[in-house]
Amino acid sequence: MPDSGPVHIRHGSNIGQPQTRREGILKVTGAALYAADHHPPGMLHAAMAVSTIARGRVASLDLAAARAHPGVVEVMTPENAPRLAQHPDEINAPFTFKLDLLQDNGVRYPGQPIAVVIAETLEAATEGAALLRPTYESEPARVGLDGAEHFVPQAVGVGQEAEAGYGDVVAGLAAAQTRIEATYETPAQYHNPLEPHAVIAAWDGDSLTLDTPSQGFAMALGRIAGLFGIDPSKIHLRSPFLGGGFGCKGVIWSPQVLGIMAARIVGKPVKLVMRREQMFGPVGHRPPTRQTVRLGAEADGTLTAVHHHTLTASSTFDDFFEPAGGVSHTLYTTPALRTSYEAVRLDTGTPTFMRAPGEATGSAALESAIDELAVACGMDPLAFRLKNYAEAEPMSGRPFSSKALRECYAQGAARFGWAGRPPTPRQMRDDAGLLVGWGMGTATFPALVFQAEARAELRADGSATVEIGAMDMGQGALTALAQIAADGLALDVDRVEFRTGTSDLPNGGIAGGSAFTATAGSAIHNAGGEVIAQLAAIATADQRSPLYGAGNAGVAARNGRLHRRDDESRGETYAEILARAGRPMIESRGQASREPSAQERYAMHAHGAVFAEVKVDPLLGQIRVTRLVGAFAAGRIINPRLVESQYFGGMIWGVSFALHEKAVLDPQSGRPMNPNLGEYHVSLNADVPSLEAILVEEDDPYVNALGIKGVGEIGVTGTVAAIANAVWHATGTRLRSFPMTLDKLLDA
Ligand code: MOS
Numbered sequence: 241m242p243d244s245g246p247v248h249i250r251h252g253s254n255i256g257q258p259q260t261r262r263e264g265i266l267k268v269t270g271a272a273l274y275a276a277d278h279h280p281p282g283m284l285h286a287a288m289a290v291s292t293i294a295r296g297r298v299a300s301l302d303l304a305a306a307r308a309h310p311g312v313v314e315v316m317t318p319e320n321a322p323r324l325a326q327h328p329d330e331i332n333a334p335f336t337f338k339l340d341l342l343q344d345n346g347v348r349y350p351g352q353p354i355a356v357v358i359a360e361t362l363e364a365a366t367e368g369a370a371l372l373r374p375t376y377e378s379e380p381a382r383v384g385l386d387g388a389e390h391f392v393p394q395a396v397g398v399g400q401e402a403e404a405g406y407g408d409v410v411a412g413l414a415a416a417q418t419r420i421e422a423t424y425e426t427p428a429q430y431h432n433p434l435e436p437h438a439v440i441a442a443w444d445g446d447s448l449t450l451d452t453p454s455q456g457f458a459m460a461l462g463r464i465a466g467l468f469g470i471d472p473s474k475i476h477l478r479s480p481f482l483g484g485g486f487g488c489k490g491v492i493w494s495p496q497v498l499g500i501m502a503a504r505i506v507g508k509p510v511k512l513v514m515r516r517e518q519m520f521g522p523v524g525h526r527p528p529t530r531q532t533v534r535l536g537a538e539a540d541g542t543l544t545a546v547h548h549h550t551l552t553a554s555s556t557f558d559d560f561f562e563p564a565g566g567v568s569h570t571l572y573t574t575p576a577l578r579t580s581y582e583a584v585r586l587d588t589g590t591p592t593f594m595r596a597p598g599e600a601t602g603s604a605a606l607e608s609a610i611d612e613l614a615v616a617c618g619m620d621p622l623a624f625r626l627k628n629y630a631e632a633e634p635m636s637g638r639p640f641s642s643k644a645l646r647e648c649y650a651q652g653a654a655r656f657g658w659a660g661r662p663p664t665p666r667q668m669r670d671d672a673g674l675l676v677g678w679g680m681g682t683a684t685f686p687a688l689v690f691q692a693e694a695r696a697e698l699r700a701d702g703s704a705t706v707e708i709g710a711m712d713m714g715q716g717a718l719t720a721l722a723q724i725a726a727d728g729l730a731l732d733v734d735r736v737e738f739r740t741g742t743s744d745l746p747n748g749g750i751a752g753g754s755a756f757t758a759t760a761g762s763a764i765h766n767a768g769g770e771v772i773a774q775l776a777a778i779a780t781a782d783q784r785s786p787l788y789g790a791g792n793a794g795v796a797a798r799n800g801r802l803h804r805r806d807d808e809s810r811g812e813t814y815a816e817i818l819a820r821a822g823r824p825m826i827e828s829r830g831q832a833s834r835e836p837s838a839q840e841r842y843a844m845h846a847h848g849a850v851f852a853e854v855k856v857d858p859l860l861g862q863i864r865v866t867r868l869v870g871a872f873a874a875g876r877i878i879n880p881r882l883v884e885s886q887y888f889g890g891m892i893w894g895v896s897f898a899l900h901e902k903a904v905l906d907p908q909s910g911r912p913m914n915p916n917l918g919e920y921h922v923s924l925n926a927d928v929p930s931l932e933a934i935l936v937e938e939d940d941p942y943v944n945a946l947g948i949k950g951v952g953e954i955g956v957t958g959t960v961a962a963i964a965n966a967v968w969h970a971t972g973t974r975l976r977s978f979p980m981t982l983d984k985l986l987d988a
Pocket of ligand 1: 455485486487488490593594595596597751752753754
């Protein structure tokens with residue numbers, strides 16, 4: 241029996257190295273072309289007109305005025321918009337949201353597209369859209385978490401139960417020596433990547449070329465193909481660079497499809513770029529939450545019950561329910577646990593996945609509540625957490641595939657200087673008289689793997705090509721994946737051409753859920769491993785090879801050469817093997833994979849601990865974060881420089897969540913009143929504190945072939961509460977409403 245099994249790969253200079261971004265020079269010199277940078281010949285510009293009411297219908301549009309404007313070519317409204325092969329409210333695939341594509345004149349949220357003006361210039365299209373001056377038949381808007389009737393959703397997140405738990409929470413709380421009940425509010429937030437959604441659509445018969453930023457090519461193709469009644473293979477999507485995603489580019493939203501429809505009716509390529517204020521409506525957001533956490537503990541701090549109730553909001557017409565309770569399923573061991581949800585339907589664009597959906601909001605509440613209970617028990621918050629450390633996942637009872645959270649606590653606390661923290665608040669001041677406070681929070685995020693495929697090709701000269709329809713939102717995935725590609729083939733990274741960024745390459749899966757490097761990386765790793773296995777099978781079966789008879793299990797690959805595992809001197813290069821066999825190349829495909837039995841047996845999560853220092857002006861109430869130390873354990877680290885950067889980014893989101901971000905909705909109209917980056921505050925350079933990220937070692941043999949857990953989103957989890965807990969420690973005031981602005985502190 242010829243042995244064609246895996247060959248031992250001796251890791252070279254690729255995985256684990258702090259390589260700089262491959263596309264860094266392109267980006268800083270402006271040579272990287274983003275979607276809207278393209279200008280195909282004959283291209284026209286499209287501008288959307290969007291609804292200023294929340295609910296009702298468009299009664300009239302001044303089409304004559306718009307059409308008469310110089311340069312305007314066409315105005316697309318429900319009267320002349322192409323009919324679609326599938327109704328945009330039809331949902332027949334996971335991760336699909338209902339769209340607003342001018343199929344009728346109804347309005348179901350503020351900012352909904354109601355017309356598209358197509359013109360020779362951007363200026364003419366924009367002016368044409370302004371000239372439409374819509375009138376409406378308007379109905380009262382349902383705004384805010386108390387704006388409509390509450391109900392229990394059928395499911396939250398991606399199919400999670402809206403009621404879950406075990407044990408008797410009521411009895412557990414009743415039996416507790418100490419208990420707390422606290423309610424935390426988080427506002428609607430909008431993703432706001434620097435690059436707004438944009439599309440350049442060009443039809444050629446039934447074939448469609450698209451430049452549009454996407455976090456998931458195959459899903460985008462499937463959605464668009466369904467709407468236009470064409471085969472996905474007819475669509476060529478290019479998305480080599482994204483100027484940020486944060487979840488809002490995970491699926492195709494209405495504006496991108498409208499750009500494609502516009503190109504169809506004018507018979508020319510069309511560019512549609514969303515204006516910043518248009519980002520606050522039709523492309524998703526993080527919904528508001530009001531979370532009530534009830535906790536009980538025995539005298540020694542042992543938890544007796546955890547109840548985490550979430551009220552959140554979706555749109556009136558579609559379902560996305562922020563799964564904020566999920567963190568309570570994994571973080572602390574407790575004899576009784578319950579998570580529950582209610583929701584309300586509002587006149588808003590449908591919310592969606594945003595920057596650690598569920599875990600960001602949920603950990604803000606749970607980790608604040610844990611701090612409150614620790615204080616009530618008279619215990620140090622870190623000691624309290626260690627007392628209730630989960631050795632197995634509480635909800636499922638499964639052991640963790642790996643969990644180095646203890647080490648995260650220890651290393652983070654040591655680096656931060658946590659041991660010197662006075663237990664009571666208002667004990668520390670700086671030289672300028674500002675109150676200083678220290679707080680901490682636990683970070684956690686699931687370690688997921690989605691489906692993906694990659695192709696690897698090894699050529700006669702010993703060089704290789706690896707192909708995958710992968711995307712880089714700025715997180716550094718392409719660099720990490722190129723390292724994995726080279727490692728999987730046991731080649732130097734310079735010997736591997738790494739091709740990504742377009743939909744004609746093998747399906748790279750979804751850059752989301754912090755699962756992308758694990759997902760695309762597993763596929764790449766497996767494709768390379770299969771190529772090397774084929775190569776070894778050729779050599780070990782050939783009497784002229786020094787590897788003859790060794791069997792694949794007896795062969796190792798290193799730096800473009802196969803050798804006997806028992807004698808490194810006996811071997812030959814890839815090129816020598818292929819030349820003698822007369823093979824111009826070997827190719828293979830690989831799939832992303834996780835051992836199904838491992839999935840059954842283990843709970844898989846990344847963990848971390850975040851320590852925050854804040855300074856608060858006692859007279860003005862101004863809060864600044866001055867220091868953040870995060871220690872995270874996320875399995876194998878492919879590129880420590882880029883992973884540190886991801887942790888920094890997540891912690892900065894945490895500052896932004898804790899102190900800045902909030903969509904202010906007009907209570908009458910439901911319209912966002914601050915739809916711009918001047919008034920929708922995000923953390924800027926001056927707001928970013930001293931940051932430190934500790935990469936805690938963790939070896940996970942189960943999570944996937946490479947032992948990778950995600951690093952993209954975990955940084956925000958834990959950070960929000962760490963800052964809130966530090967504010968309490970500085971001031972003695974508990975702020976339970978985010979963002980924590982100075983008015984709330986002064987009013988408290
Ligand atoms: Mo992320 S919210 O899965 O892009």
